[in-house]
Amino acid sequence: MPETVLPNPDVPDYFSRRAFVLGAIQLGIFGAIGARLYHLQVTEGNRYALLADENRISVEVLAPQRGRILDRDGNVLAANSEGFRAVVVPSIARNLRLVLQRFQRIEPLSFDDIERVVQRARRQSPHIAIVLAQDLSWERLAEINLNAPVLPGVRTEPAGKRQYFFGPAMGHVLGYIGAVERRAMNDKPVLRLPGMRVGRAGVERGLEDELRGKAGSVTTEVDARGRVVRIIDQLDPRPGRDVTLTIDTDLQSRIMGRLDGFRRASTVVIGVRSGDVLAMVSTPGFDPNAVASAADAADWAKLQNAADDPLNNRAVRGLYPPGSTFKMVTALAALDGGKVDTKERLPCDGTFEYYGQRYRCWRRSGHESCDLHKALRESCDCYFYELARRVGIEAMASMARKLGLGVLHNAGITEAKAGLIPDHDWKRGRFGRGWLGGETILAGIGQGYVLATPLQLAVMTARLASGLEITPSLIQRGGADRVLPLAVTAAALAAVRRGMTAVVNEDGGTGARAQGEAGGYLMAGKTGTSQVHSMSRDSVQADIPWPRRDHALFVGYAPVSAPRYALATVVEHGGGGGAVAAPVSRAIMDMVMERDPLRDTTARRALQTGAQPLASPAPTRAGSDG
Amino acid sequence: MTSLFYRSRPPQTLAGKLLRIYWLLPILAVVIAAVGVAALYSTAGGRFEPWAAKHAMRAALGVTLMLGVGLMPLRFWMRIANPFYLLVLAMLVAVPLIGQSQLGARRWLGVGEASLQPAELMKIALVVALAHYYQWLPRDKVSHPLWLLTPLAMIAAPAALVLKQPDLGTAILIVATGLTLLFLAGVRPFYFISGAIASGGFGHLVWPHLKDYQRRRLLTFLDPDSDPLGAGYHIAQSKIALGSGGVHGRGFLGGTQSQLNFLPEKHTDFIFTMFAEETGFVGALGLIALYAVLICALLVIANRARTPFARLVAAGVAAMFALHVSVNIGMVTGLVPVVGVPLPLISYGGTSMLTLMFGLGMVLSASAHRDDRISIGKTRAFW
Known part of the structure; x- marks a missing residue:
């Protein structure tokens, strides 16, 4: 074999040419990069140096201190711990x-x-x-x-860590704070701060803007190591405002204790002329401190999946068919519209027929015949079926809204629900079908599509009692807003109030168990038993599985002579309104009246005017009503 | 000619071989890697941990590997060219199946304690395999369309796999390196020109008809790390840092911008920014000059080599360096879009260092054995 050391004998010469071309291209690219660097670093160097200096000025957002939450007496409910x-x-x-x-x-x-x-x-x-x-x-x-x-x-x-002082009793009212939701983060720089907490439920959420305050900022110059060289500008954060609630903490706690025996129940107590919410209780409760410290997802899931959904504030989010507590609405709509007067007696043989459909009265033997007073007192369904037929759904719905049903009340809790008062438009919008006459009949006794929250029922009762279009509030309002009178004739209101007084205080009244043993003041009210399952009508409630039992409702106000407080109580699957909700409501009203500053004078006046409490022995079996 | 392999001279002694080593290459590699160590030391805020020490260790290992590879006869590397390519290809296939994912992309293959990026290895494997192919292919068939299919497939297969990882930067580099080799091997310019026109025309036809979100989706598919806002921010910060370096720079460890973490990935893709901020225009040009000298040296070796394999390996490694440097610096200076391409021998990363040192080693071998005659199989009688 010959040694070949000849210069490139066996490779085509185009290689060198092409390599040269590529080398030239490469040189060109490097040249371009060099030119770019010259532009950036030499020509524009000063400008970029300036920009770089701006990079060294850091603006830090300072979180404001969250406002405290106080009750009506100035007790601190929520504050920030050191x-x-x-x-x-x-x-x-x-x-x-x-x-x-x-x-x-x-x-x-x-x-x-x-x-x-x-x-x-x-x-x-x-x-x-x-x-x-x-x-x-x-x-x-x-x-x-x-x-x-x-x-x-x-x-x-x-x-500061948020601290709540009254545990489960105040849990639903106060709500809790938590991490900022991701999609809300872009709203304001303060929300992106580490560990920033915002209200996620209850008043904490409803009054977030007041409580949060305004973020401050500090502008500093940092050195190459990121250490602060000097403070250029500092804007102190403005702490959030303290918020005073209308809640009476002691009352709230006592009601909580009273309702604890029920699996799921709620009560709202409201001032009839002010709309101030004195107590808003929902059981089971939860401890907001536990939520605030629920650091990880597992804790949180445990709370969310706990039995009977303790995080749910039933007082404003629980939607119930109001049942017979709705009968005042039907009555007022009929009286106001001139479709009935207080004297007219309507027959009741236990069933009401409408276009071949039979609607039953809760008392299968019927009530013979009723005027408005008796119909309210004994909660005769037939009477109100007929009224509903005469009035029609539109007038009923409009009266219901006048009384605060189907309306979202901004009491300070934004997660409240609006309930449902059905009418023609709603039915068409929701189902695409027209309203049926039979649906009016059912709505007349607060069944069918009608849904209300305990807060709404309390508002309704307060408006009935005061004749004022009050709006509920958990927050102390500074000046007294002008409250408009309810646009209902005084005579109609008076007739309905008399009926409600009879429900509790006259023989045969379905709410006799709300008479109370202590006495001292008169209470008016209305029981309600709303059907959850159709078979419940014919059965003994205790024999039915719990989730199918009726809801027990009671709305009432006191004292009768000069109403100051209204309440609404719902015991989920509690059975009969008269048997279960009425006595609890009386007990709650006793607590309210005990604390009433005017109580003594009222009792005296009541005695002076001769309106003695009707001291009748509690009936052995209070009628459960429709 | 019957002889398959035969040397131009009797077996060399180790000392003789060392004498024939083209020492400029390892020296340049060491200098550039040392710049990398310094830059990483500064990036970590004047600490050897966590990058600089490891980088130095890898550089030392890499140079050893390079010399070792360089001392092996070139025909050995030619013989393992195809198996090596197929092995790396198999690794690329395996990555999506058993690979480890980092930052949302599966690019890593665990080997015991160490992990490997097959995509990086593919860059050199492709160079060697293509060089081997053109060593074997008779000269007159190089531009024949049929004989063009195999090398195109050899480029397309790994590129597609890498693109799916997804790693747009490496895929682009693989395609560009491969096409450069085809050009150097003598494929007629007609193909390149018509190919460029065809793909450009296709893009032009389709792009305007795409909806905004489709374009974005396409871009995101090609490069999931690209966040239109984020990338823009990073480039803006990179330019500020570079520009503020001025002519002389802020001095070693003095880069406020890079030090203050305005930059992302400052120990890998954006390390040039950090270097240029601290050493200024002078330092940046100096580093580019180092690369230019290295690339020139590689091209000189390519030109002096006697066999297509040696030439193409040397020129391919030169192309690899040139492309890496151009794309990386073009990226941090805002000339080309952000695609993840490391700065050779400076960016922190083990596989990249290994691959480049391995490539340089093969060029050393081509240089040291440039007078060796090599051939493939009996059918080939190239000379």
């Missing part, structure tokens, strides 16, 4: 994991915590602090500050 937390700023920490490792020797961090911090640091601007640990003890706080030199980027800052 506390400190540790945060880390990744841009100063540089080696975040190393800092976390060191930090761990002072305050233990779980593996999840570390991952959470590292992930967050990756996702967001490195200048935003990330919370490392909450509720630092004084020793830990001192230790962290002592070790600051080896913990770059770690700092401690005051971080």
